[in-house]
Amino acid sequence: MKKFINVPDSLLEDSLKGFAKAHADIVELNLQPHFIKRLQPAKPGKVVLISGGGSGHEPLHSGFVGLGMLDAVCPGQIFTSPTPDQMLAAAQAVDQGAGVLFIVKNYAGDVMNFEIAAEMFEAPNATVLVNDDVSLPKTHSIGRRGVAGTLIVEKMVGAAAEAGADLAACKALGDRVNEATASIGVALTSCTVPALGKPTFELGENEMEMGVGIHGERGRETVPLQSASEIVEQLAHAIDEELNPQPGQSVLLHVNGFGGTPLIELHLLYQLAAQHWEKRGLKIARSLVGNFTTSLDMAGASLTLTMLDEELIRLWDAPVNTAALRWGC
């Protein structure tokens, strides 16, 4: 295993400490139990947003704590959902009396643990379940996974909450953004979970995994490695099937790397994806390219498209001050 690490057991906590120290102007780390919250608490009466999930997807979610986005996040062990006591403690720490919105990626572990926390939390709360991964059919037994679209939900709802939207409005907006968003990814390599020390799966030199999640697992199928253009066409096709965007539609195009894919390749994918959708008459009104929702050191990438309207554009453009996304302030 080629990693910067002392022992797997202390990696997460030391790394969280490093993150909190490097961004001490924005966040604060709570150690027992683990959660990260804004240094500057939200104003009383603001709906607070809490997300979380397994670690190993950085900058998701810790990199999105701050003004205009999340109020707190609960990092679990690597690829392991956090536990209810974390969410409960985080909720109690940041609640400003206007309710707590949990933003949860649709995985059994995350859903159940957040559910337990929500049941234990004795104040108004609601949950937005993100399930933007269109590599699975909409009818999948437990629904689709939440992947790179999550940060778009977090950004837009974060802006609305900052502007004073109430809990019901935040919940409704989160569901709406989630509905307007579709993602799909492909992996060129597996990744290595530190505690295990070897890649989760093996892929031949000329193979790739189509339709992967973000936990280093295999995807829907192993297919021959293809050119960037062919890959983009397939991914874009799956997204088009879902969203069926019409000419003239404004969209946010997010090209996300899984951690081991350099920017030069992500910008190539962006260029090809933008061509695909511009050819169909779409207006790429906003863009985001980079490694945002990662699977440790996995080489691979996903495309995410969100259908925009005036309101969503305004929410996307609203000031945000987090470790990983910052503009307007």
Next chain:
Amino acid sequence: MKKFINVPDSLLEDSLKGFAKAHADIVELNLQPHFIKRLQPAKPGKVVLISGGGSGHEPLHSGFVGLGMLDAVCPGQIFTSPTPDQMLAAAQAVDQGAGVLFIVKNYAGDVMNFEIAAEMFEAPNATVLVNDDVSLPKTHSIGRRGVAGTLIVEKMVGAAAEAGADLAACKALGDRVNEATASIGVALTSCTVPALGKPTFELGENEMEMGVGIHGERGRETVPLQSASEIVEQLAHAIDEELNPQPGQSVLLHVNGFGGTPLIELHLLYQLAAQHWEKRGLKIARSLVGNFTTSLDMAGASLTLTMLDEELIRLWDAPVNTAALRWGC
């Protein structure tokens, strides 16, 4: 070769187009010859900053074009310095009558090509040579390489130029920041140059390269893989030897990933490096953690320390609006 790519020949240009389109609010791409410049030109009378070098280090340098930092950059082929016609065209395009400052990393190819351009450019200009890599002795035959400290020079001089510093002041400041900065890196894997299709070198499962540059070449020596703490101690020791920082000294600590190392590991390194220097009484006044000066998909990282004073802190904090660094606006 596991990459998103059509053919190696078109990768760079398509990727540049994607970059420029994704950041069309900040930059503009010139195709023949290749350079990227600010969409919004600098005010007349501002010293303009031009950098460049081989591609494959993204976001360096293209991600640093914009208000408060660079005015234009010349991307060469992957790991290959750009050519004088690019620099000349870029200089002519962005010159605002107050002179051009070339910021050049110390590599034979970059130095010679920028030198030729500077000789051809018929307007006031100066060059800052960045050579922050302390893995080489100061007495090295052609001097030390420029590595991750380059962005710190670019950020601070960019802020000064924006504030109206003249060419001589910008040049002097650049030299001063360079002098106050030391970096050193270690690679856990090689990287794969697309045109070659295979890793530049092979490393055993229990080996690492100590003292590497940023072009995927071998470093000073191949040594056994060590724990993160041991690695940080060695890197920090080399930096301490060079800068000899005294207790009470304010510093900027930059932990840079080489492209294939996930944030969770970089934040661990940051935590260990911060501990090292705090134990010595230094004040870590500013921090930057992420994949900024990369070698394609190489796994590895470098530490950079810059000794700060009030002026440098102010320049670091000044507003910047680029694809990869943004704050204060």
Next chain:
Amino acid sequence: MNVSPEILPRLIQAVADTIEKNAEEVTQLDQAIGDGDHVVNLQRGIHALQAQSAEIAQTDWVGALQKIGMTLMSTVGGASGSLYGTLFVAMSKSLRDKPVDRQRFADAFAQGVESVKLRGRADAGEKTMLDVLIPAAQSLQKSAAASEGLKESLAEIVRTAEAGVEATRNMLATKGRASFLGERTLGHLDAGAKTAQLMISAIAEALASSAAPT
């Protein structure tokens, strides 16, 4: 039930040992159709229980099971953490204000498994730990009702758990992370079912060896 919570440290140790011994195999199962963290998750919880062994041994069953549940809930994480946490907390709740005997213990376990089904929105046949837990609960009920000898009853539950995990091999996963792989899950055992079986078997064997000969 003639055993007190004093036996718990020994049972926790037995569970720790079996998971340790089979760690590699289970990890391979979770890597094949999951994300590979199941053993590490469980071990985090087991270590936390070991650290609290003495304390747990000194309380009553209601307190002990509640403590075990909450500890697992807050240390294991993932899908299995919430489910095992739920199992023990629900068992504790079911035993509240009642004297503990064999039938009540079997009822409590059945109640715990019901809660796992609710929490996981899952049932038998979906290639999860429930394919071991559900038949195990039935086996416990049956032998409690029939007042079978303890050894016989323990042997029976061990056989049931083994059959349960083996049955997951040809199931299509429809719950949990493995469900994302669809057809690709056929032919693989479920990791959570496997650890449920390992733990049940280890506990049964520890109880059998500590029980007076029937």
Next chain:
Amino acid sequence: MNVSPEILPRLIQAVADTIEKNAEEVTQLDQAIGDGDHVVNLQRGIHALQAQSAEIAQTDWVGALQKIGMTLMSTVGGASGSLYGTLFVAMSKSLRDKPVDRQRFADAFAQGVESVKLRGRADAGEKTMLDVLIPAAQSLQKSAAASEGLKESLAEIVRTAEAGVEATRNMLATKGRASFLGERTLGHLDAGAKTAQLMISAIAEALASSAAPT
């Protein structure tokens, strides 16, 4: 010099062929102690020259060499691009306003090599292309002065270039990217020296085969 620039397309083709044929070997040299891009860099320049072959053939030596130099300068990149660009531009400058003959051509080449030394701040013995270019320039001078037969003179420069590249094997690199590797460069040939030799040899052989028998 009784050859006109009309021969250039043939020489460019000869250079293209030899680099193509030896690409793998040279890349391995540059991967061992450099960054592996040297052949790709050169080929970009050679392809650009091929695209301009016809045009280049129709001008005089001053114009042709200038065009070659500027094309290499703006297409090759890296250390070698600026150096080869400099070589040809300086050769062109040296031939300006003079009739071209064998001595003057040898002088121009020597002048070009001097400019490369200046641009690279390098000299013989530093494990670079100069370890081929410097002795090649001397060989050209010697045979021009001695008015040796063309074939003999060409054979001599080929031998000199081969000896030059071989000599880099035991040199410590002190210039260019390889210098960063210090002692680790011992035992490896320099990639730039190798391509300089390949190109000189290919040109010499093309000239020899096209020359009338002496």
